[in-house]
Amino acid sequence: MPPLLERLGVELPVIQAGMGGGVSRHELAAAVSEAGGLGTIAVNGAEAIRRELAAARALTGRPVAVNVLLPFARRDWFEAAAEADVVVTFWGEPRRRTGGVWLHQCGSVEEARRAQAAGADGVVVQGVEAGGHVRGTTPALQLLEEVRAALPADYPLLLAGGIAGRDDVRAALEAGADAAVAGTRFLLSEESRAHPVYKERLLEADATILTVLFGAGWPAPHRVVPNAATRHWGDPPRLNRVLNHLLVPGVRYAPAGLQLRMIQAQRPGSRLLSPAGPTDDGPETLIDAGALYAGETVARIAEVRPAAELVQDLNP
């Protein structure tokens, strides 16, 4: 067992990616951790982080991680996240914000170097095949090799992107990763809070696209399964992209109630489409007007399973 995971008391080199907007909450994170992997909570706001972490602690005595998206995080989010066993950050200048174990997800060698220099205890190397917000532009195993060569030999590296089964985890470990991180595979678990129709769409899907369509407040490439919105807009027009950039401060710092109303009003033909994904307690309209985040592995996933079984299936 790699020293970092051993130090944490995580038995298996299987990590569930934080999936934002509340797709991965306490039910999923606790089930993964209880099965011997490392589960990750991803919710917005200090209060929600505290609530979900407490609920996960009630279900498992094993380590649990919290994911924080740097563009949105405020100081009190980090105070709440610091109570987790691991904090995983993404999308922004890597900087130590909490005292405990800190991992940063990176999409390039340069970013991995910056995270290590900033004191990260390890990095998650994200390949371009990953689902959700995609930082990587290189296939995961190739980027892993490049990062391995650039950083000290014993520096902890985790690999995200392309992980859906035991063989993928084995390949990642053989290529020098300390553990493998899976998002889409765990999205298609019973415990994930993705909307049931979103899960059905993913089970039916055999391909994904990278798009900047869902960039209101967060202009970033996302890997998604096509839906009515992506078919309506195709390659997003320049005006959509410009508006997305202009609205960054407005959308990001708007009160939660206003953000929710904007998301509820979103339709496939809306010019401004937020990055909110469809959850089982959110507006159903997001199934065709929101981002159906999924990685390339979606083509290989045929059923929704309990998270504990998935951890065993991924155990190399």
Ligand SMILES: Cc1cc2nc3c(=O)[nH]c(=O)nc-3n(C[C@H](O)[C@H](O)[C@H](O)COP(=O)(O)O)c2cc1C
């Ligand atoms: C639905 C979904 C939401 C995601 N949200 C986040 C997030 O909030 N924070 C984060 O660091 N990564 C997020 N990711 C990316 C994952 O951390 C990881 O890179 C990705 O899931 C790996 O690829 P895979 O989905 O093919 O396993 C998300 C991925 C998915 C599928």
